[in-house]
Every structure is written in C-alpha cells, then in structure tokens.
Amino acid sequence: MFKKDRIEKRLTKSFVLIAAITAFSAVVGIIAIFVLSSKYSYALINFGFAQGDIGKAMFEFADVRSSLRAAIGYDNEEAIVTVVAQHNENKARFLEYFAAVEKTIVSEDGRKTYDEIEAELETYWKLDTEIVNLGATTDPERSRQAQEMALNQLGGVYNSIYAKLQGLLDVKVDEGNELSTSLKILSLVLIAVIFIVIVVSMVAATRIGKGIARGIALQGELLLR
16 A cells, blocks of 8 residues: 555554544444434433323322312311312422423324313313312302312313323323334444444554555565665
C-alpha cells in the first residue's frame, strides 16, 4: 500500500489508518448506545410509566365511586362532609393521572379508546355532580333518590368507562411487548455490527502490521547487502 514511501512515512500513515479504524469502531459503539438508550427511554415513558398511570387512574376512579356511595348513604353530617371531600380528592387525582396518560398515546387504537373515555367522562361527571348535590344529605328521601340515580343511570356509564380503561391498559401492554421484542432484535443487530467492525479493525491492523514488518525486513536485507 505504501511501498514507495520511506519507513517513517509508512508507519505514520499506517498508525493513522489504524487510529481511524479504532475511532470508527468507537463511534459505532457510541451510536449504538445512544440509539438503545433513546429507544428504552421512549419505551419506559410511553409504555412503562403509562401503564402505571392508567392503573392509578383506574384505582382512583373506583375510589370516586366508593366515596360517592358513602356520601349518599351516610346519615351523619360530619361523615358526609368527610367522604365528599375524599370524593373530590379522588376525582382530582383521577383527572391528573388520566391527563398524564394522554401524553403517552402513540397509536391509533390508543387514541380512539382515550377519546371514547373522555367523551363518556363528561356524562359521568355531570351525573356524579347531580347525585352528590342531591344525596349528600341527612334527608332520607333525597338520599334514596340519589341512590336510585347512582344505580340506574351512573352505574352503566361507570362500567363502560372502567372497561375502556382496562382496554387502554391492554393496548399499552401489547404495544410495550411489541416494542420490547423490537428492542431485543435491535440490540442483537447492533452487537453484531460492533463485533464485525472490531473483527475488520483487527484484521486490517494485522495486515498493516505484517506489511510494515515485511517492508522493514526487506529494507534491512538491502542495507546488509
């Protein structure tokens, strides 16, 4: 490759080439690490954390219904005030978690399910407010009316929303599993690429070293002659 050059120049060029190959290997490794890190971060935020937020939203939504039932079932004023406050806290936390879930929606199916839940929630909160205002009292008749509304009108909406939340969770689990499989394949591909680059670098360095050694030996023989 560098037969016409002096030994010093040939050594310099060879070392530069070896350094370039080594640097290229390092760059490939850095890129691989960056790609995997970005993908895993994406997976964690949009699927790992999202599943947690959906689970917490479902938990709070169930507590909203439980505290509503307590509010319209108790006949003690102090207890009613306490559970109504708890009901409002549960609702606020649910809305917080549900809003967080929206930021992680990345598929058409997920978006469709989320929008359906959001639309049904408008009906749910309207009925929920009416029932609390009617039945959070020590008046037995108003409490009875509120309980009938909760059973006959609110119950079906609650079940529909909860089922869709479960469906959204299932979508996230499926998407997360698919991405996990893709990441495993990507990891293997990147490992293979890095391994190939390392092998090529070693082969190239060995050949260059042998070429330099032969050149030095040949020039030594010529000098001896």
